[in-house]
Amino acid sequence: MWAIISIRVENKPGILFKVTHLFRSRNFNIDSLTVGVMENPEFSKMVITTVGDEKQIVQIVKQLDKMIDTIEVKRLDEKKTVYKELVLFKIKLSGSSDSTEINKLANTCGAKIHNVQKDSMIVELTATPDEIKAFEESIRPFGILDSARTGVTAL
Structure with a gap:
């Protein structure tokens, strides 16, 4: 199952490494990753696409949400998302x-x-x-x- 995950994080050095390390340590592949500073420069938005079964996707979203530098994690519904x-x-x-x-x-x-x-x-x-x-x-x-x-x- 293909999933789009949107993550709002604090815009500081090392956060990209932490997120990608979480994926690597859980043996997940990142299909694509984009990062950009938001309207408030204290925050960045990451959009990650990955493939896994429902249980794996739910688990990775929960793990991302527990990270200290993470403000918000959403799994986007591809039918309701641009x-x-x-x-x-x-x-x-x-x-x-x-x-x-x-x-x-x-x-x-x-x-x-x-x-x-x-x-x-x-x-x-x-x-x-x-x-x-x-x-x-x-x-x-x-x-x-x-x-x-x-x-x-x-x-």
């Missing part, structure tokens, strides 16, 4: 027809085209992980030269 991720793909171009076809795919998915060269282009997409996966599969035949993902963030 969650997105940013990805950049550098795609190989073999000719002008590739560029046209990739533009069509990008427009269909709401992606933006950047840095078009004669042999490659960079495409930016902000979407859910499933939508990103579908777009990635559609451009894979052209050749993905490189990619970078931010991780899920959510409200």
